[in-house]
Amino acid sequence: MEQFFSIIRAVLHRWKLWTALPILAMAVVFFLTRSQPKTYVSEATLNINFQSSKGLSLTDDVLQQYEINEYFENLIQLTRSRKNIELVRLQLLKEFYLKKHNHLKFDENDAAVLDTSQIMPIINRLIKEKEMLNLLDKTHAEINFFLKKNNLSHDYINANLGMARIGKSNYISVVYEADTPFKAAYINGLIIETMKQLYQSISKHRTDYDRDMFEKLVVSSKDELDKKIKRLEQYKIKNNVINLPEHTKAIVNQIVNMEIQLSHLKEVRASRQKAVERIKEDYETELPMPVNLEANQKIVDLKRKLSAANSTLIANKFKPNPSIDIQKQEKEVQEIKDQVSHEIVKLVKDVPYDPKQTKQEMVYRLIGYQLDVEIAEESIPVVQNEISRILEYARSFAPLESTIGGMENEIYVAQQGYLILLNKLNLAKTVAEGKGSAEIYTVDFPSIPIKPKPGKRGVLVVASGVVIFLLIVVVLVLIEILDASISTVDRFEKVSMFGVVAAIPDMQSECVKNGSLSQAEAFHILQQQLKALRQEILKIEPENRIVLWLSGHRMDGKVWFTSQVMESLQKINQKVLLIYGDPHDNSVPDASMPILGTQPFAILGHEKSGILDLTESQLSPLEIMDSANWQQFFQEIRAKYDYIFIVPPALEKSADWKEWAMFAKSAFYLFRAHKIFQSIDARSMQMIADSSLQVAGAVLSKIDIEKMENYIGSVSKRRSKLRLIAKHLINRDFMKIKDELKFNRKKKVKT
Known part of the structure; x- marks a missing residue:
């Protein structure tokens, strides 16, 4: 959280930077954009007629959504294509020569394109054949240079052309920007018309290709259909099959009829045979038969004749022949039956009538039953043989029917394919007549803008200021985040071996300069920290009150700071001698601290607090005098002073502190804020810790007062x-x- 407030303070303290630079940037952009040309925008709207009916579609389908999106994209890319832009440029130049507009300008360097007799044929040919300028040709190159000089290059037109689909509708918005309103509308109209013509040409080429393709497919399909029909005809002729379905139907009907007749004959034979056996059984139990039919030669001959006639009749029924009269044969069979019956009646009449022994009616029936049985027995084999023959004959038609059925199916499929292709061919011929002419319709013609397009000058000015402001803030934040200097007590204690006993504020902090913190409050904070340090000094044992004030690297203000500590100790009646031995410290002691002398033994006559300045000689302690004399010196002055402070050079510059450590007993480590904690500081602390000195703590000086809140609490500065x-x-x-x-x-x- 402290780092967050530190970042905020760092940004706020540099308010002049992030205020002045954005304003300066905005002023520069405002000045540079003062002469921006005016831009006029012409707008037009196109409607696209999509395929929405299956009946008019060559693919039996309507456009799907993804196909519609692709259609729009293709149309936009066609409009922006180099060929379309080239045709627009050529048409614009042609109409300029025809004096339909004055949007192009000539100068003395354009003499080559002033000769219309040479230029117009080239332009007309390129427009008619829809070709582009050949820049390898000198005349073509001059035409291209002239158009480019009039801001009609491909890149310029494409950059000023805007084209997009309006939502998910079937409409396209087309806009074009130019330096004059009439020029914008004129070029926009040329772009749309040229695009329509080019699209119609491409569509016609595509439909012509479809028509030719369908024509080839129809001819191929017709040839294939004719081949299949011819093949079926030859197969039927080869196998003597004219009307196979009707033929098969007749065979089935005949087999069914014969099966019925066979079943009937079997039933007649069984019933009649049973009746004959019953009659014979009845006669044998009573009296013998009154007549012997087997002995009558005439009846026997008639029965043979009847069997032969019946066999002939049955055979002729199953093998119909136009020359044979079936009804006549049936009549003959019936006549023979009648003759047999007549002979039986006559035979019975010749026998004496005995109502007890003879039953004429039963004899008559017996004869009839026997005839039926004999006829049935002769007919059944004939019928069975005929059924077998027909079935054998039908078996020969089974593979023929299967093959012919397959051929007919192939012919049907070929017919359907031929009809579909023929329908598509007719539709393709119809579509080819007007393809592309009605698909793109201009709803709103290019408008002539009344006023210029709002400029981006204001946006650029504001954006420049915002960008510079953000850039400055980001840089300040990064500097604060990446800053590795020691700016707070917490940061120092994380890397220091010694705890902080006092934090000396920077009396030139930003909050003091801008007046948010009064000088009196800042001085109060300083005095409180000096008191805290004084309390730590008072804790030092009397025999250890020769104190070294050490620092790892050179820092200004050590003598001033120690003089302030001396002054604080004097307020509680403590006498202090400051031995100042750092010639690199550019600060001066407090005015109330007098310089007692520049040689050690020269100050022995003084008893008041003051300073022994040894910086003029630039010598180390043992170079000034030997150890014994120093021992004698410290022994004498310890009787006069409560505390002896020694300020040696920084440890990175000199080893004098080690000589002073021979006489001193205690030490404080000084570190100035807003410096990076370097390896020399870590080594210096380690050397001090390894020495015989008793380190009372560390003093962090020159710390920003606003960054002391985590150490001393809230600072009473003026805030909104x-x-x-x-x-x-x-x-x-x-x-x-x-x-x-x-x-x-x-x-x-x-x-």
Whole structure:
């Protein structure tokens, strides 16, 4: 959290930087954009007629959404294509020569393109054949140079052309920017018309290709269909099959009829045979038969004749022949039956009538039954043989039917394919007549803008200021985050071997300079820290009160600081002698601290607090005099002074501190804030810790007062109420926010 406040303070303290530079940047951009040309925008709207009916589609389908998106993209790319832009440039130049507009300018260097008799044929040919300029040709190159000089290059037109689909509708917005309103509308119209013509040409080429393709497919399909039909005809002729379905139907019907007749004959034979056996059984139990039919030669001959006639009749029924009269044969069979019956009746009549022994009616029936049985027995084999023959004959038709059925299916499929292709061919011929002419329709023609397009000058000015402001803030934040210098007590104690006993504020802090913290408050903080340090000094044992003030690297203000400590000790009646031995310290002692002398033994006559300045000689302690004399010197002055402070050179510059350590017993380590904690500081601390000195602690000097809050508590500097509330919110100190609001309400009530 402290780092966050440190970043905020670092940014706020440099308010002149992030205020002046953005304003300067905005002024520069405002000056540089003072002569921006005016831009006029012409707008037009196109409607695209998509395929929405299957009946008019060559693919039996309508466009899907992804196909529509692709269609729009293709149309936009066609409009922006180099060929379309080239045709627009050529058409614009042609109409300029025809004096339809004056949007192009000539000068003395354009003599080559002034000869219309040479230029117009070239332009007309290129437009008609929809070709581009050949820059290897000198005349073509001059035409291109002239157009480019009039801001009609491919890149310039493409950069000023805007084209996009309007939402998910079937409309396209086309805009073009130019330096005059009429030029913008004129070029926009040329772009649209040229695009339509080019699209129609491409569409016609595509539909012509479709038509030729369908024509080839129709011819190929017709040839294939004819081959299949011819093949079926030859197969039927080869196998003597004219009408196979009707033929098969007749065979099935005949087999069914014969099966019925066979079943009937079997039933007649069984029933008649049973009746004959029953009659014979009845006669044998009573009396013998009154007549012997087997002995009558005439009846026997008639029965043979009847069997032969019946066999012939049955055979002729199954093998119909137009020359044979079936009805006549049936009549003959019936006549023979009647003759047999007549002979039986005559035979029975010749026998004496005996009603007890003879039953004429039963004899007559017996004869009839026997005839039926004999006829059935002769007919059944004939019928069975005929059924077998027909079935054998039908078996020969089974593979023929299967093969012919497959051929007919192939012919049907070929017919359907041929009809579909023929329909597509007719549709392709119809579409080819007007393809592309009605698909793109201009709804809103290019408008002539009334006023120029709002410039981006204001946006550029504001954006430049914002960008510079953000850049400065980011740089300041990064500097603060990446800054490795020791700026707070917490940072120092993380790397130091010694604890901080006092933090001496920088009396030139930014908050003091800008008046948010009074000089009196800053001086009060300094005095309190000096008191804290004084208390640590008072804790030193009397025999150890020769104190070294050490530092790892050179720093200004050591003598001034130690003189302030001396002054604080004098306030409690302590006499202090300061031996100043650092010639690199550019500070001066406090005015109230007198210089007692520049030689050790020269100050023995003094008893008041003061300074022994040894910096003029530039010599180390043992170079000034030997150890014994120093021992004698310190022994004498210890009787006069409560404390003896020694300020040697920095440890990185000199080894004098080791000689002073022979006489001193205690030490404080000095470190100046806003310096990087270097390896020399770590080594210096380690050397001091390894020596015989008793280190009372470290003193962090020149620290920014605003960064001391984590060490001494809140600093009473002037803040706005908004900043106070924001600070409490960041610290989540909600009670202080509540107290602050209560205090403000009470203050308003009093006023």
